[in-house]
Amino acid sequence: MTFSVQVKVMPLKELLDPQGKAVMSGLGNLGLQAIQDVRIGKNIALQVEAASIEEATAIARDAAKKLLANPVMEQYEIIVN
Template sequence: MIYNIQIKVMPLKELLDPQGKAVLGSLKNLDIHNVQDIRIGKHITLQIDAASETEAKQIAETTASKLLANPVMEYFEIELVN
């Protein structure tokens, strides 16, 4: 069966997000002052052929932890979608 998995990779909350800070500064230059903070990450969609939902999530977990996210600087969240 094919499972659709979404993985969100974001910078750790404890670390500075230079890309987010640059965008926040640009918003202020555009006279948009209501945005208090921006964190920029990655959104990845996988289609996984697996025997079960559990197996699909395990494959996604392995993929994210070994390839998609740098655990020193980022965390990730996995979500099964329809």
């Protein structure tokens, strides 16, 4: 069975996000003062061949740990559809 998997990767909350700060500044310059914070991350879409949702999740988690996310600087979330 083929599962659609999203891996959402974001910088750790404890770390600075220079890209997010630059976007935040730009939004302020555009008059969008209601936006309080911006964090920039990655959304990675995978098509995973697996026997079950649990197996697809495990495969995606393995990919995230080994390549898609840097655990020193990033956290990730896996969503299987």
